[in-house]
Amino acid sequence: MFVFLLRRLLQACIVMLIISLLSFVIQGNLGDPVRQMVGQSVTSEEVEKIRQEQGLNDSFFQQYGRYIKNALHGDFGESYFYKEPAFHVIMAKLPATIELTLAAIILTIVIAIPCGVFTAIRPKNLASHGIMFFSTIGLSTPIFITAILLLYVFSALLQWTPSFGRGETVSIMGLWESGFFSLDGLYHLILPSISLSFILAPLFIRLIRSEMLEIMESEYIKYAKAKGLSSARVYFIHALKNIMLPIITIGGIQIGNIIAYTILTETVFQWPGMGSLFIDSINRVDTPVISAYLMVVGVIFVFTNTLVDLVYGLFNPTVKLAVKDV
Amino acid sequence: MSYPVREITFSISPRRWKHIWAGFLSDKLAVLAFSIFVFYCLIAMAAPLIAPFDPYDTALIDLLNAEIAPSWISGDERFLLGTDAQGRDLLSAIVYGTRTSLSIGLLAVLMQASIGICLGLISGYFGGLLDTLLMRCADIQLSFSNILIAIVLLAAIQSIFGLAYYQDHAMIMLVFILGLAEWPIFARTVRASVLAEKQKEYVDAAYLMGISQIRIIFKHILPNTISPLFVIFTIQIANVIVAEAALSFLGLGMPISQPSLGSLISIGFDYLFSGIWWISVVPCAVLMLLILVINLLGDVLKNHLNPRHYKD
Amino acid sequence: MALLEVKNLNVSFGAKHNAVPVLFDISFILHRRERIAIVGESGAGKSTLGFALVNLLSKPGHIHSGTVKLDGTNLTTLTSPQMQKIRGKRIAMIFQDPMVTLNPVITIGKQMVEAIRAHTSINRHDAKKIVLEKLAQVQIPAPDIRFDQYPHELSGGMRQRVIIATALLLTPDIIIADEPTTALDVTIQAEILELLKSMCEENNVALILITHDLGVVSRVAERTMVMYAGRIVEEGPTLEIINDPQHPYTQGLLNALPQMTLAGHKLNQIPGSMPSLSDRPNGCAFHPRCQYAIEKCQIKQPNYIYSGISTVACHVLEDMISETSSSDSAFLNDGKDVL
Numbered sequence: 004m005f006v007f008l009l010r011r012l013l014q015a016c017i018v019m020l021i022i023s024l025l026s027f028v029i030q031g032n033l034g035d036p037v038r039q040m041v042g043q044s045v046t047s048e049e050v051e052k053i054r055q056e057q058g059l060n061d062s063f064f065q066q067y068g069r070y071i072k073n074a075l076h077g078d079f080g081e082s083y084f085y086k087e088p089a090f091h092v093i094m095a096k097l098p099a100t101i102e103l104t105l106a107a108i109i110l111t112i113v114i115a116i117p118c119g120v121f122t123a124i125r126p127k128n129l130a131s132h133g134i135m136f137f138s139t140i141g142l143s144t145p146i147f148i149t150a151i152l153l154l155y156v157f158s159a160l161l162q163w164t165p166s167f168g169r170g171e172t173v174s175i176m177g178l179w180e181s182g183f184f185s186l187d188g189l190y191h192l193i194l195p196s197i198s199l200s201f202i203l204a205p206l207f208i209r210l211i212r213s214e215m216l217e218i219m220e221s222e223y224i225k226y227a228k229a230k231g232l233s234s235a236r237v238y239f240i241h242a243l244k245n246i247m248l249p250i251i252t253i254g255g256i257q258i259g260n261i262i263a264y265t266i267l268t269e270t271v272f273q274w275p276g277m278g279s280l281f282i283d284s285i286n287r288v289d290t291p292v293i294s295a296y297l298m299v300v301g302v303i304f305v306f307t308n309t310l311v312d313l314v315y316g317l318f319n320p321t322v323k324l325a326v327k328d329v
Numbered sequence: 330m331s332y333p334v335r336e337i338t339f340s341i342s343p344r345r346w347k348h349i350w351a352g353f354l355s356d357k358l359a360v361l362a363f364s365i366f367v368f369y370c371l372i373a374m375a376a377p378l379i380a381p382f383d384p385y386d387t388a389l390i391d392l393l394n395a396e397i398a399p400s401w402i403s404g405d406e407r408f409l410l411g412t413d414a415q416g417r418d419l420l421s422a423i424v425y426g427t428r429t430s431l432s433i434g435l436l437a438v439l440m441q442a443s444i445g446i447c448l449g450l451i452s453g454y455f456g457g458l459l460d461t462l463l464m465r466c467a468d469i470q471l472s473f474s475n476i477l478i479a480i481v482l483l484a485a486i487q488s489i490f491g492l493a494y495y496q497d498h499a500m501i502m503l504v505f506i507l508g509l510a511e512w513p514i515f516a517r518t519v520r521a522s523v524l525a526e527k528q529k530e531y532v533d534a535a536y537l538m539g540i541s542q543i544r545i546i547f548k549h550i551l552p553n554t555i556s557p558l559f560v561i562f563t564i565q566i567a568n569v570i571v572a573e574a575a576l577s578f579l580g581l582g583m584p585i586s587q588p589s590l591g592s593l594i595s596i597g598f599d600y601l602f603s604g605i606w607w608i609s610v611v612p613c614a615v616l617m618l619l620i621l622v623i624n625l626l627g628d629v630l631k632n633h634l635n636p637r638h639y640k641d
Numbered sequence: 642m643a644l645l646e647v648k649n650l651n652v653s654f655g656a657k658h659n660a661v662p663v664l665f666d667i668s669f670i671l672h673r674r675e676r677i678a679i680v681g682e683s684g685a686g687k688s689t690l691g692f693a694l695v696n697l698l699s700k701p702g703h704i705h706s707g708t709v710k711l712d713g714t715n716l717t718t719l720t721s722p723q724m725q726k727i728r729g730k731r732i733a734m735i736f737q738d739p740m741v742t743l744n745p746v747i748t749i750g751k752q753m754v755e756a757i758r759a760h761t762s763i764n765r766h767d768a769k770k771i772v773l774e775k776l777a778q779v780q781i782p783a784p785d786i787r788f789d790q791y792p793h794e795l796s797g798g799m800r801q802r803v804i805i806a807t808a809l810l811l812t813p814d815i816i817i818a819d820e821p822t823t824a825l826d827v828t829i830q831a832e833i834l835e836l837l838k839s840m841c842e843e844n845n846v847a848l849i850l851i852t853h854d855l856g857v858v859s860r861v862a863e864r865t866m867v868m869y870a871g872r873i874v875e876e877g878p879t880l881e882i883i884n885d886p887q888h889p890y891t892q893g894l895l896n897a898l899p900q901m902t903l904a905g906h907k908l909n910q911i912p913g914s915m916p917s918l919s920d921r922p923n924g925c926a927f928h929p930r931c932q933y934a935i936e937k938c939q940i941k942q943p944n945y946i947y948s949g950i951s952t953v954a955c956h957v958l959e960d961m962i963s964e965t966s967s968s969d970s971a972f973l974n975d976g977k978d979v980l
Contacts, residue, residue, distance in 0.1 A: 018469060025481065029488050143621040145571045147578050148613045151598060155610060159602050166602065220699075222741040228697055229736075230756045230807065231729030234721075240755075244746045259474035266480065267575055271598070282579050285484050293484055308472065320746055320791035 011312055015305040022301035026294035027070045030080070079295035084284070089291035093277060093299050098179050099169055100265055100276035106192050107199030107261075114204045119211025120238055123219065135212075138205030146264050150198040150271035157194060165191050167273035195272045199264055203257065210253055214246040221245075247318045255311035262300055349633045359629040365622045373428040380421035385587065399607050413593075413608045414600060422593055423615055429589040430616070433503050434570040438562060440508025441569075445515020446558070450546050452516065453523030464520070467513030475510040476572045482506045483581040496584040503582055507569050514561055522554035556634040564627035567620045574616055590616045642713065644814055644847055645671040645694075650707035652686075652693050652871075654918065661918050663689055663702065665872045671815065676841060676848040678862035678879065680855055680894070684915045686871040687851045688737075691817045694849075695732050696724050711814070730760040732815045733808035735837075738824040739800035743792035750788035753807050760811055775806040779836060798829040805837060812844050819851045834860055855894055859883055867891045870916055870926035877951025887953045889931045925956065933957045 073079070079089040118138075122131040141149075158166040170191035172180040182188025218224060219242065227241045266278035273279060277296060284292040353359050372379060399411040399419075410419040452463040470478070483506060487495045495502060526532060527550070535545050570590075576582035577591030578598075585592055590612050597609025650667040653660035664686050671677055679687045692698050694709055696716060709716040716727060728734075736742040744752060753772040757763055763771070769788070776784035779802040792800055801821060808816050821837060822830040838861045841848045850862055858865050858879055865882050867875040867890065875888040886892045893911035895901060902908050913930040916922060922929055928938035935957060943954045948962060 014465070014469060025485055029485050139624075140621065143567070143624045144617055145574055145620065147575055148594070148617055151594065151601065151609060151613060155601055155606060159606070222736055222738065223744040225697065225699075226734070226736055226742045226804075227744065229695060229728055229734040230759065231725050231727070232755060232759045233725065236755065236759070241744050241747070245744070247746075256472060257474075259472060259477045263474045263477040263480065263575075267476075267579065270579060281484075282581075285487065286580060288488065290488060293488065297481060304473075318746065320793065 007312075011309060015309065018305055019301055022297055023071060023074065024067070026297040027067055029297070030070070030290050030294040074298055079298070080291035082284075082289055082292045084287050084289045084292070089289075089295040090299075092292055093280065093295045095180075096275060096277045096280045097299070098181060099274060100269065100278060102182055103192065103195055103199070103268070103274060103276060104261060104265055106196035107203065110196050110200040111203040111207060114200060115207035115211060116243070118204070119208045120215060120243065122208065122212045123215030124234075124238060126216070134208065138208045141201050141205035142209070144202070146198060146202045147267045147271055149201045150195070150268055153194050153198055153201075154271060164194050169275055195268050195274055198268050198271070199261075202264065203261070206253070206257070207250065210250060211246060214249050215242055218242050218245050244318075248315065251311060251315045251318060255308060255315075258304060258307050258311070262304065352633050353629065356629060356633075358625065359633075362622045362625040362629065365618065366626060369427060369431065369619055369622070372424055373431040376424045376428040380418075380424040382418040382421040384417055384422040384425050398605075399611070410611050411607045413596060414605070419593075419608065419611060422588060423590070423612055426588050426590040426593050426612060427615065427619070429500070429583060429587070430570050430573060430591070430619075433500060433507065433573045433583075433589065434566045436504045437507035437569045437573075438565045440504060441510075441512050441565060442515050442558070442562060444508065445512035446519050446551070448512065449516035449519025450523055450551065453520035454527065454542070454546055454550070460520075463516070467516055470510075471513045475507070475568065476575050478510045479506050479572055479576055480579065480581060482509075483576060487581070496586075499583050499587065503573055503576065507572055510572070511565060511568070514565065515558065518557050518561060519551075519554050522557065523550050526550045526553050560627055560631045560634060563623060563630055567623035567627065570616075570623075571620055590619075643670040643710075644673045644675075644712065646708075646710040647694070648708045648710070650690075650693060650709060651705040652689060652698065652702060653705045654701045654703075656701075660705070662705070663871050663918055664693065667707070667873060669866060669873065669876065671847055671849065673814070674841075674845050674847055675864065676838070676850065676862045677864040677866065678850040678852060678858040679866050679868055680852060680858055681868035682853055682894075682915050684870075684917075685868040687853075687868055688819050689871075690868070691734070691819050691849065691851050694817060695728050695734065696721075697728070726760065729756055729813070730811050731813050732817060733811070733813040735801075735804050735808050735816060735818040735821045737820040739797050739804055740824065742804055743800055745792055748789055748791055749795070749803055753803070753810060756807055757810050771810060772806075775809055776803070778809070779803075779806040779840065781806070797825050798833060801825060801833050802836065805833075805840060809840055809844055809846070813846060815847045815849060816841065817849045817851070820853070821850070822857065823852070823854075830857075831860075837861065855883065855898060856900070867894070870921055871918075872926065872954070874927065874955070875951050875953045881950045885950050887948045887951050887958060888927075888955050889933050889957070890927050893930075925954070935960075 077088075077090040081087065082089045082092050085092050118134045121128075122134050125131050154166060157164045168191060169182050170187035171185040172182050172188055173184040175181050175184075182192055215238075224237060224242055227237045232241070262278075265276065266281060268274065269276045269278035270282055277299070280292065281296045283289075284296070353363075377383070402411075410423065412418055413422065448463055452460045483502070486502060486506075523546075532545060532549060535549055536542075540548075573582055573589060574591030574594065577589050578595045580595065583589040583592045585596060588596065593612040594609045594616070597605075597607070597612065600606075600608055647670075648668050650664060651662060652664035653662045655661050667690060669677070679690060681687050689698065689702065693702075693704055694716070696704070696719070698704070704717050707717070711727065711731065716724065719727070743749070750769065750772060753775075754765060754768045757768040757771060758765070773784045773788060776787060781787055781799060781802050787795065787799075787803070792803075795803065805821075816837075818837060822833050825833060834857060837848070837850075840846070848861070850858070852858060862879050865875075865877065865879040866873050867882070867888060869890050875882065875886070875891050877887075882891060883895065886895050890911070893909075896909040897911060899908060911930055916926060916929075922939070924940045925931070925934075925938045925943055928934040931938065937956045941956070943956045943959060945952050945954050946959050946962060947953075948958060
């Protein structure tokens with residue numbers, strides 16, 4: 004377990020190193036920061052002086068080291084657009100993205116588990132064919148197309164749902180702006196979260212189905228039935244508990260995808276989260292925000308991956324044995 | 330948007346190709362999917378001949394023709410699928426957009442495949458530290474999604490080179506970035522096949538006969554890994570097209586002057602709420618069908634090429 | 642009244658129009674506290690019979706006709722919730738390979754407690770008490786530690802003890818043990834068998850032991866049924882069958898035991914192998930491998946006759962008996978009534 008964690012930690016460090024280098028390069032290279040600061044009227048000697056003061060003539064490593072040091076303090080410089088520290092701009096948008104993702108994940112679980120289990124235990128049922136058909140479509144439809152079509156039908160044509168934004172939010176102790184606790188907020192959450200789960204759910208339905216089909220043939224499922232357990236207990240406790248491991252593994256691989264999907268979904272629904280902020284910042288060439296976003300997403304990525312590993316260990320009683328032969 | 334691809338190794342004899350082909354022809358869905366795909370390819374190749382207008386020629390665009398609905402609604406025979414906000418014929422734009430999307434898809438996957446196959450062969454054949462290093466890289470890269478990697482790299486490139494320079498070279502950049510984004514899938518599959526093949530006696534025999542290692546790899550090992558690669562190749566085309574469309578939708582991909590299907594959707598999206606739905610909805614449908622068809626083909630290939638499925 | 646009465650049980654695999662029959666006219670009786678064995682080579686349909694009794698046949702398999710009566714209730718016509726109440730509570734099962742029988746991600750204790758709670762309203766705390774008691778009964782050291790362990794932390798023999806304990810939790814009427822020692826080390830096979838036997842005796846449980854090993858049978862079962870290609874070919878008291886096997890197949894099985902071979906000689910094998918389900922020979926399914934086979938054997942399925950030692954289905958034997966005691970027809974009828 005220790006070696007396993009160590010290797011994970013090393014991997015996390017490499018990931019963070021690459022991301023930080025990238026965001027450092029982006030921040031450092033965009034245009035001439037001094038010219039941006041002082042305008043065109045200043046002489047080149049003065050510019051050189053400022054460069055020296057700002058440490059822009061230092062070696063790459065010195066500059067990078069300084070960047071990391073500042074980044075660790077949450078200092079990525081001031082956003083050109085918002086005139087606020089970039090880190091604060093990002094953090095203000097974080098709750099919106101996390102709530103959207105959370106809602107989509109919950110929706111995905113609620114849809115995928117019953118559908119996956121059902122298609123596995125009743126493969127010839129008409130509803131199973133229907134579910135499999137929809138999951139093929141869902142898996143083949145790019146998320147932004149789903150989002151656009153949903154938006155067009157339910158907001159533009161039927162006008163049932165709001166078309167953009169997060170609606171009314173409730174502040175929780177001044178730290179977190181939540182849309183979960185107001186009807187309007189939930190109302191705004193419907194379409195974006197459906198869009199996200201429309202692509203995530205089919206993946207898990209297929210996964211749960213194929214794993215279930217395999218496990219249903221196993222001796223311990225037959226034994227559970229021979230003990231006289233109810234079907235619900237056999238399928239949802241005995242079988243499902245065993246397929247948690249592949250589900251967690253695949254779920255872990257999806258983290259990168261989910262981050263990308265939130266960028267797309269947020270852009271379509273103008274959801275005021277980090278993703279749409281990132282795209283806007285690219286268009287506005289707001290480098291401090293871009294670089295801060297990359298670092299924050301990197302940390303989230305590494306953190307959730309580690310979390311997934313821990314959950315995996317939690318669900319796998321043999322993890323101590325299994326790690327040896329990894 | 331990406332299919333989980335299992336690493337499968339199996340080789341195919343000429344006799345089995347016949348069976349596979351026969352099985353494929355008896356599968357109606359497969360034939361339908363294949364025909365539609367061929368149709369798309371033909372349209373893409375013959376775009377200049379088919380398209381009623383040249384969407385790149387600004388002289389042909391007349392603002393007076395802007396926002397005309399598809400002909401079955403507006404009755405305007407000139408523009409079958411209507412026009413966009415600039416008065417550009419949507420049908421022509423879609424035909425050219427399909428051409429752009431398919432080309433990027435094909436080229437990028439070719440690049441993925443060549444990088445992936447080479448690194449996979451090297452990694453599997455030589456093993457050791459190099460193998461560990463390459464596979465660690467592959468692991469890390471696979472844990473991100475291709476779109477996320479592409480978004481980040483494009484953001485970096487755009488900020489480093491500037492928007493104007495980027496837009497001039499958008500297609501090459503996209504092919505390059507998307508080509509880099511998913512080589513590990515190919516590499517892992519090839520590596521697994523090589524490891525399996527390496528154990529077989531003919532490789533030892535070839536080596537003892539003094540055949541060079543490079544020759545052993547390309548002449549003897551690679552042909553045996555063809556069929557799983559074939560499946561991945563197909564599915565990756567869909568994945569890359571989706572990724573490109575997503576990037577273009579975000580404004581990071583093909584510029585509006587040279588639209589792919591994704592950029593068309595992006596342009597049309599701004600008009601979605603003003604009743605001019607066709608500019609984005611029609612390209613959406615075209616793209617959806619294309620992806621669906623390629624994914625279906627991938628599934629069909631997987632089923633027919635895999636000897637385990639082949640039995641029944 | 643008999644505890645379990647199986648009559649003309651036919652099991653087939655596959656859909657109706659191209660169903661392949663697997664079990665033919667299986668009939669037998671099991672009394673309370675009785676221990677019987679079903680013996681045969683692999684593929685004879687022993688395990689299928691075991692699962693058919695509790696209506697747990699794997700998918701294409703289904704009961705085609707016949708009855709399985711437990712205390713007079715026909716189990717084949719029960720709905721699945723009704724059948725669920727029988728499984729585990731009145732008929733418990735022990736599977737072949739303890740390494741794969743227990744769910745790997747659920748603790749031993751939970752898997753046992755849930756078996757109790759599925760059939761009774763005993764609360765968790767009391768259920769745990771019962772579980773610990775039974776674990777101690779099957780001689781598992783430190784039951785309270787084992788209770789919270791996962792299956793992979795236990796050896797094969799320990800796991801089979803856990804499974805035996807689970808079977809005994811609700812003191813069922815019958816335990817069906819499907820090759821309970823086959824997957825275990827030879828050294829602990831005898832131990833587990835002895836345990837199984839004594840547990841059944843102590844708890845007044847009837848046992849159906851499914852095995853391919855005649856050596857195992859003699860230790861445990863009072864009565865033995867020999868199966869070949871989906872049919873019972875011989876049935877009678879274990880000791881008598883082992884001392885004087887009647888059916889040529891039973892003779893072959895006994896001769897094949899390693900201890901029946903003289904030192905330095907080759908092991909005695911029955912020539913040929915068990916036919917597959919799809920190409921069962923006509924007549925007596927054993928005739929291609931039978932050294933005594935006569936013409937009749939290829940055409941007609943033999944009826945059951947009582948040989949004086951056991952009930953047998955064999956033309957050769959039938960002819961021999963009718964020659965020696967053709968007058969004693971009442972004796973034969975008596976034999977048929979047993980089945």
